[in-house]
Amino acid sequence: MARLDRRGLPLSTASDVAAERYREGVDLLLSAWPGAAEALDEAAAADPDFALAHAARARLHAIRAEPAQARARIAAAAEAAARSGTDRERSHVEVLSLVIHGQPARALERALAHADAWPRDVLVLSLPLGAFGLFAFSGMADHDQARVDLCERHARHFGEDDWWFLTYRGWAHAENGAAGLGRDLAQRAFDLRRANANAVHALSHAMFEGGAGEDADRLIAGWLPGYDRGGTLHGHIAWHAALVALERGDAGRALAIYADHVQPSASAGMAVNVMSDAASLLWRLRSYGHTVPEGLWEAAAAYAAPVFPQAGFAFADVHMALLAAATGDKAGVEQRATALTRLVEAGSLAAGPVVPAICRAALAFVEGDYAVCAGILEPVAGEVTRIGGSGAQREVIEDTLILALMRSGEAAEAHALLNRRLHRRPSLRDTRWLSQITP
Known part of the structure; x- marks a missing residue:
């Protein structure tokens, strides 16, 4: 048989x-x-x-x-x-x-x-699916739609009770702007198999994108203690809870989550998650005007340096630039941006010129050259999706542009960007986010 x-x-x-x-x-x-x-x-x-x-x-x-x-x-x-x-x-x-x-x-x-x-x-x-799948890291600007198309093309082969397919179909729709549908699908996946970190991850994303951050916080708080700390997504799912804390202005809780679950010494996740989660969360804290405790930036940079030493992995390059800029390694940022530019010129960087642009903008932001930062980021803002990852991960770049615009006196442009986010996630109207980014 x-x-x-x-x-x-x-x-x-x-x-x-x-x-x-x-x-x-x-x-x-x-x-x-x-x-x-x-x-x-x-x-x-x-x-x-x-x-x-x-x-x-x-x-x-x-x-x-x-x-x-x-x-x-x-x-x-x-x-x-x-x-x-x-x-x-x-x-x-x-x-x-x-x-x-x-x-x-x-x-x-x-x-x-x-x-x-x-x-x-x-x-x-x-x-091809997921935040770190072949579509996401293909350099495509429309990889969110490509994932939805792939799932829908094959949905007839799975029915309504395949926990794996529901997980990734839900995540794909949530990332592509249909947060409600994505949440419903991911919830069904979670209900079918609760010992499924990918379903919790998909559900957290759908809640976040749908403006239901508090629901995501409750989900993670109730579920994460039962997930072994050695699980590959333990630290990253905790990172989502830290984002919710930051959106409601609770930097202390965000830092506590970082210390307990997210920082390199506490996380057993994939190296790309550990590095990018650390870099982006610390960058948000610093950018919003919160104090980052001494040594955290340096520890994250020390972890990342031997893991991603070479330019050419767009998603990692962007986050490595955030680490280098924040730790005062101007030469490191410039070296990576120059190497990336050469790869673009040779036609061997699928994500294209948006990658070295983000690196240079990060350095300008840290150095207080907000008009320069905004001038670099504004023309490529529509291309940021090419670096891959999720919308929640890439949002750190949009944050940087909004802040740079505000701090360079371009308040109207900054508020236009912020209003688009508020339309997508209306719960932000009840947070201190806007006051935090006012210089």
């Missing part, structure tokens, strides 16, 4: 143990829940020729920024798939191999083709 994955696709293993541990491991991986590595290792041990077990383990290594281990496991997967895998399994391994070997454009093309052929192969379908 053929062994099947959770969504009815056949698995090339003769071991019931391998199949069962694989199903469990993929569930844990897709819900960002601890235990995935152990389950997938057990699947591979039960059947060393089970290609998909090696491939999923390789994916987990890649998520944890362990490139050498990821390459070794995807090589083992490719060898096993060549010996005994199906067409689907060989394609599955090929797509993951492209991701792991740093070929995102080809990986996106192949992932979309694979999804058309086998839409219920969710480990591959997941790759």
